[in-house]
Amino acid sequence: MxxxxxxxxxxxxxxxxxxxxxxxxxxxxxxxxxxxxxxxxxxxxxxxxxxxxxxxxxxxxxxxxxxxxxxVRVSQSAVGRVVPHGKPLPVVYEDDALLVIDKPAGMAVHGGSGVSFGVIEQLRRQRPDARLLELAHRLDRETSGLLIVAKKRSALAALHDMMREGRVDKHYITMVAGRWMHPRQHLRDPLYKYQTADGERRVRVQADGKAAHSIVTLRRRWQTMSELGVELKTGRTHQIRVHLTHAGFPLLGDDKYGDFALNKTLAKTAGLQRMFLHAARLAFHHPLSGEPVAVEAELPAELLAFRRWVEQQEERDFGEAL
Incomplete structure (x- = not known):
């Protein structure tokens, strides 16, 4: 070596x-x-x-x-593992204290647990002169969308406080199996984190779990699938995925909690190769100036294409969507 x-x-x-x-x-x-x-x-x-x-x-x-x-001696192979290559990450908002990127699905937010590198390592590579680049929160690897990165430690500390106190509005778009009937519904099932026998992190609804609160709104509805908006009032691991699956509406493409047979069919017939979950909007007061900040990220092309496929299939078979 x-x-x-x-x-x-x-x-x-x-x-x-x-x-x-x-x-x-x-x-x-x-x-x-x-x-x-x-x-x-x-x-x-x-x-x-x-x-x-x-x-x-x-x-x-x-x-x-x-x-x-x-x-300290550092092997070149170790350096190579943490200095990634790839397309520049899209930045949708930036000032001297923070930036917000539109994270692609399939990319971890940081290296570790079998992942050589993630968003933060790639961002540091893109900006080698940056004095500080630290995650203010996280997204699941399978989730696309908006992710805040702090450029100042004072902003990072303030953002962590804001996240913990629920002062950052986080809105997601997802598509689930089933016909969701409620215009707006609060899900408050407590969530318990555990590890499987092979060490994989999982979450389930359990009475002695941590308090969790998701607000679900109906965006579109067909006979067999529904597109939902979800606002997170807490930020528990896998919260949206577990809350909706527990309610009987698994996320399409979810390889941990979803309908595996349906996922396999949709991958083959509709080309859905990922989980349909996207962090679409963030709104908060700037951690240093206090000014309001609101950013949005459109659904990625592959999710828009899948939605068009659903519309065509269900309108052909059942008629108009809601």
Whole structure:
């Protein structure tokens, strides 16, 4: 395995924008491609110093701190795994504090759990001079649509608070199996997160789960399928997918909770190769200025094409849609 030349000792001075983050997270970004286990060994052995002294992994950086970063060898293969190639990610909104991208389906938001890289790694590659690019929230790998990335630590902290307190309006579009009859319905089933025998993360409705709230509105309805809008009032893992499946309306193309036989048929006959779930609209007050921000992302071409197929099939077989 080829090795890159070991870097020299570096001394990094922390400014106000870098302050507040944990030392281990800071080092993980500074030492791209270095396993966290190795970073923890560097900390335990005292090779990383702050203002000339040892510091633990949970130490919060302060403006004016000087960090000694020792020479660390990084294999070229490790670098290659975290420096992705591909089309530039589409940016739909940007200012000096944050940006919002339109994430394609099938792309993880970050590397890990068997994924070599994700949105955040690719975005950092696109913008090598950016001082900070951090996810303000997440989307499932299979979900397309709007994703907020912070460019300032002050904006990131504020956005995390806003997400936690439900002060970001998040609206999704999905298509489900079944004929949804309610113009507007609140789903409040508590959600419990667990792991399958092979270690896969899953969620189910369970009485002792965490509180979850989805507001579902009817957009279009045919005899066998429905297009819905979903507003999330909480941000639980797989919330929309589990709430709607539990209600008897599995998302089309959902390979974890959906109707697997139907998914297979739709992939073959209609070309639906992904889950029909799209983060279509975000609205919030800017984390620094307080000004209102509202952004939208149109349905991707493959979902628009599938909707046209549904309209043609069902209008031919059953008549007009709702």
């Amino acid at each position: 080829s090795q890159s030349k070991a870097p020299e000792v570096r001394h990094v001075e922390i400014d106000a924008e870098m302050a507040g983050q944990r030392l281990d997270n800071f080092l993980a970004r500074e030492l791209k491609g270095v396993p966290k286990s190795h970073i923890y060994r560097l900390l335990r052995s005292g090779q990383v110093r702050i203002n000339g002294k040892r510091a633990g992994q949970t130490y919060r950086l302060s403006a004016g701190d000087t960090i000694r970063i020792p020479p």
